[in-house]
Amino acid sequence: AQSVTQLDSQVPVFEEAPVELRCNYSSSVSVYLFWYVQYPNQGLQLLLKYLSGSTLVKGINGFEAEFNKSQTSFHLRKPSVHISDTAEYFCAVSGRNYGGSQGNLIFGKGTKLSVKP
Amino acid sequence: DAGITQSPRHKVTETGTPVTLRCHQTENHRYMYWYRQDPGHGLRLIHYSYGVKDTDKGEVSDGYSVSRSKTEDFLLTLESATSSQTSVYFCAISDPIYKPGQRDYGYTFGSGTRLTVV
Numbered sequence: 754a755q756s757v758t759q760l761d762s763q764v765p766v767f768e769e770a771p772v773e774l775r776c777n778y779s780s781s782v783s784v785y786l787f788w789y790v791q792y793p794n795q796g797l798q799l800l801l802k803y804l805s806g807s808t809l810v811k812g813i814n815g816f817e818a819e820f821n822k823s824q825t826s827f828h829l830r831k832p833s834v835h836i837s838d839t840a841e842y843f844c845a846v847s848g849r850n851y852g853g854s855q856g857n858l859i860f861g862k863g864t865k866l867s868v869k870p
Numbered sequence: 871d872a873g874i875t876q877s878p879r880h881k882v883t884e885t886g887t888p889v890t891l892r893c894h895q896t897e898n899h900r901y902m903y904w905y906r907q908d909p910g911h912g913l914r915l916i917h918y919s920y921g922v923k924d925t926d927k928g929e930v931s932d933g934y935s936v937s938r939s940k941t942e943d944f945l946l947t948l949e950s951a952t953s954s955q956t957s958v959y960f961c962a963i964s965d966p967i968y969k970p971g972q973r974d975y976g977y978t979f980g981s982g983t984r985l986t987v988v
Binding site: 759762785787796797799802804843845847854856857858859860861862863 | 962
């Protein structure tokens with residue numbers, strides 16, 4: 754089974770500063786990795802995903818993430834944040850689908866990013 | 871999101887009453903999932919389905935049952951609602967297999983159902 758650890762529950766940062774949201778995963782099989790964003794009282798929006806190929810993945814709104822297989826990490830980064838990036842961010846993992854529960858999408862507990870002026 | 875709808879969007883119910891939430895898809899995806907979202911816990915998998923009449927338990931299945939009699943509908947039932955089941959419930963659908971060079975792979979989420987048990 755897969756599991757995800759988001760190392761920071763809250764990350765405060767000033768506007769225009771860089772930010773990194775950390776995510777580590779555990780899995781006995783090869784994985785797909787995802788980052789989702791949730792704005793207050795809204796649903797989930799996909800930021801980016803790693804399926805295969807290049808380990809550096811670029812997503813929407815200027816975010817990017819790097820898959821590091823040796824460190825089992827998939828950290829999310831943005832070089833300069835805006836007030837509008839204030840939201841909760843979720844890292845998620847699923848096993849490459851061999852059938853059964855390994856293909857289920859498992860989420861971390863989330864990181865609340867608070868961007869201050 | 872387009873192709874997946876949840877109903878109702880909001881519901882308030884009393885402790886001990888049965889409640890059914892519906893997830894409907896028009897994408898013909900094989901896999902469907904029910905999650906609940908609670909502060910500090912992220913999204914946790916309740917049940918999932920890998921085909922018509924094929925379902926299995928997730929991480930937090932106690933107190934919940936599901937049914938899938940058609941590809942497009944996945945129902946989540948709380949047989950006797952409790953206050954601990956107050957939550958936001960999300961449905962999701964996915965393609966089962968990703969093959970490089972072929973169609974994309976991912977999960978599409980519904981807009982959520984906010985359930986309050988009083």
